[in-house]
Amino acid sequence: MNASRTARERARAELTQEIKDEARRQLAVSGAQGLSLRAVARELGMVSSALYRYFASRDDLLTALIIDAYSALADEVEAADRAAATAGFRARWQAICRTVRAWATAHPHEYALVYGSPVPGYQAPETTIASATRVPIAIMSIIRDAHEAGALAAPRDEDAMPPVLTEQTARIAAFIGPDVPGHLLVRGAVAWTQLFGMVTFELFGQYANTLDPADAFFDHTVARMARLLGLP
Amino acid sequence: MNASRTARERARAELTQEIKDEARRQLAVSGAQGLSLRAVARELGMVSSALYRYFASRDDLLTALIIDAYSALADEVEAADRAAATAGFRARWQAICRTVRAWATAHPHEYALVYGSPVPGYQAPETTIASATRVPIAIMSIIRDAHEAGALAAPRDEDAMPPVLTEQTARIAAFIGPDVPGHLLVRGAVAWTQLFGMVTFELFGQYANTLDPADAFFDHTVARMARLLGLP
DNA sequence: GGCGAAGCAAGAGCACTGCTCTCGAATTTG
DNA sequence: CAAATTCGAGAGCAGTGCTCTTGCTTCGCC
Numbered sequence: 036m037n038a039s040r041t042a043r044e045r046a047r048a049e050l051t052q053e054i055k056d057e058a059r060r061q062l063a064v065s066g067a068q069g070l071s072l073r074a075v076a077r078e079l080g081m082v083s084s085a086l087y088r089y090f091a092s093r094d095d096l097l098t099a100l101i102i103d104a105y106s107a108l109a110d111e112v113e114a115a116d117r118a119a120a121t122a123g124f125r126a127r128w129q130a131i132c133r134t135v136r137a138w139a140t141a142h143p144h145e146y147a148l149v150y151g152s153p154v155p156g157y158q159a160p161e162t163t164i165a166s167a168t169r170v171p172i173a174i175m176s177i178i179r180d181a182h183e184a185g186a187l188a189a190p191r192d193e194d195a196m197p198p199v200l201t202e203q204t205a206r207i208a209a210f211i212g213p214d215v216p217g218h219l220l221v222r223g224a225v226a227w228t229q230l231f232g233m234v235t236f237e238l239f240g241q242y243a244n245t246l247d248p249a250d251a252f253f254d255h256t257v258a259r260m261a262r263l264l265g266l267p
Numbered sequence: 268m269n270a271s272r273t274a275r276e277r278a279r280a281e282l283t284q285e286i287k288d289e290a291r292r293q294l295a296v297s298g299a300q301g302l303s304l305r306a307v308a309r310e311l312g313m314v315s316s317a318l319y320r321y322f323a324s325r326d327d328l329l330t331a332l333i334i335d336a337y338s339a340l341a342d343e344v345e346a347a348d349r350a351a352a353t354a355g356f357r358a359r360w361q362a363i364c365r366t367v368r369a370w371a372t373a374h375p376h377e378y379a380l381v382y383g384s385p386v387p388g389y390q391a392p393e394t395t396i397a398s399a400t401r402v403p404i405a406i407m408s409i410i411r412d413a414h415e416a417g418a419l420a421a422p423r424d425e426d427a428m429p430p431v432l433t434e435q436t437a438r439i440a441a442f443i444g445p446d447v448p449g450h451l452l453v454r455g456a457v458a459w460t461q462l463f464g465m466v467t468f469e470l471f472g473q474y475a476n477t478l479d480p481a482d483a484f485f486d487h488t489v490a491r492m493a494r495l496l497g498l499p
Numbered sequence: 500g501g502c503g504a505a506g507c508a509a510g511a512g513c514a515c516t517g518c519t520c521t522c523g524a525a526t527t528t529g
Numbered sequence: 530c531a532a533a534t535t536c537g538a539g540a541g542c543a544g545t546g547c548t549c550t551t552g553c554t555t556c557g558c559c
Contacts, residue, residue: 041557042554042555043507043554043555043556045505047506047507048530066384067384070298071545071546072389072545072546072547073544073545073546074545078474078483081508082303082508082509083511083546083547084509084510084511084548084549085507085508085509086506086548087547087548088506088507088508089482092546092547093545093546093547112475121284126345134545136480147384147385148384149382150471150473151471152299152380152383152471153379153383153471164468164475164476167473182557194365194550196483196487197328197486197487199482200483200484200487203477203478204483206477207477208479209509221484221487221488224478224484225461225488225491226549228461228464228465228468228488229457229460229461229464231473232460232461232462232463232464232467232468233464234463235467236359236460236463237387239382239384240385241382241399242439242462243396245397245438245439246435246439246456250431251307251428251429251431251432251435252432252435252453252456254429255428255429255432255453256457256460259457265370272526273526273527274526275525275526275527275534275535275536276525278536279535279536303515303516303517304516304517304518305515305516305517306516313537313538314537314538315516315517315541316518316519316520316537316538316539316540317536317537317538319518319519320516320535320537322530324517325516325518439506443520
């Protein structure tokens with residue numbers, strides 16, 4: 036019987052999930068800095084050392100939360116993208132942008148965890164990368180789809196690229212589609228950077244006293260980026 | 268004699284500086300998370316409680332470091348801007364961009380401190396704002412100067428703005444110059460956001476495996492932003 | 500079915516942390 | 530000179546991440 040796991044395995048999976056849930060709850064309250072293994076254990080009615088059976092260290096727990104955060108955001112983004120599929124390429128781009136901003140606003144600490152300063156000495160393990168790339172891939176996919184549909188405005192001048200950049204975009208194209216021209220992917224990278232730059236600046240207070248609340252600026256810039264991408 | 272301060276005052280100022288220097292040293296090694304008051308005190312040959320005569324709390328020390336970081340970056344940016352003054356508006360913009368990136372690369376932890384996730388529950392006190400605005404002001408000043416010189420390319424279409432945005436740019440214009448049109452300031456905000464979005468993404472690893480090293484993409488995008496600003 | 504192995508929670512303990520409070524000594528001020 | 534302020538040191542509190550040992554429970558294999 037390999038269909039249903041053993042009782043111990045199920046208990047383990049459940050407890051692992053409960054730990055993450057409680058950790059996420061604490062994260063939302065006090066931020067990554069305030070996440071305490073002992074407090075999580077206390078809240079779950081267990082002793083702190085028992086927690087180490089499930090996560091080797093505090094950083095390990097954070098890594099798990101990071102992957103979850105990337106995935107949660109990507110889930111919503113991809114869903115919004117699908118929902119806007121029939122409304123056109125520009126609508127898909129707008130849907131993605133608004134979803135990213137809404138999710139970040141709703142989960143500021145989780146957003147800070149993944150798009151803010153990297154934690155202490157630690158560097159993202161390979162496992163996080165797959166989840167992290169889903170949003171940029173969604174953006175680039177719009178460009179690919181629009182390009183394949185022949186719907187993109189003819190590229191204007193000024194898109195000459197140095198060889199290094201051409202090679203790098205080729206590497207990106209491997210994930211998106213071999214026929215997407217590099218200069219379109221560069222534009223996609225600009226739009227992607229702008230999107231998260233805006234959300235980060237807004238959330239971290241750089242727009243305070245000027246562009247805050249940033250709704251108008253955000254929508255305006257999203258539209259500007261749609262034009263930059265040539266989306267109809 | 269109020270020309271020279273008392274010995275105690277001078278000692279206090281010196282020690283305050285030494286504390287910040289040592290803290291900055293630790294910051295560069297272990298990041299904000301790893302900054303320990305006790306370790307700073309230990310390194311300075313004093314006891315931890317004595318440190319509280321100079322900084323009321325760890326967050327207070329961090330705030331001081333934040334202000335210093337903003338100021339250090341702004342100093343370099345303004346110097347680079349001045350140095351490029353005779354080379355034209357586009358050269359000034361490029362100089363600022365490269366300086367920001369170079370400083371961030373040279374002081375990643377200090378950059379993360381000011382442009383990364385805000386620390387725990389803490390929010391930037393008023394005192395940080397003045398230092399924080401110097402870089403965006405430098406950027407907007409290029410636009411103002413170019414505009415006043417009549418050197419900006421005629422604005423293209425699509426710059427209609429909702430009333431909220433017009434009001435917000437008016438607030439920005441109060442710091443820059445009353446005659447700078449709002450739609451130019453919006454473009455400036457886009458470029459400013461793009462600049463720091465790129466640096467943050469590069470430094471925090473979002474470009475890993477694709478656009479990293481980001482030199483080519485950076486220069487390409489800086490040039491693109493110069494065109495967006497209409498800089499000659 | 501029983502038994503050895505593996506997985507598990509608990510507790511004690513270590514080396515830290517930020518921060519407070521008190522107590523003498525040094526320095527500045529009136 | 531005396532009073533007031535400022536300062537460093539030390540002890541102490543409550544908390545942290547993490548390790549190690551000790552028993553108990555569950556699992557898989559013979």
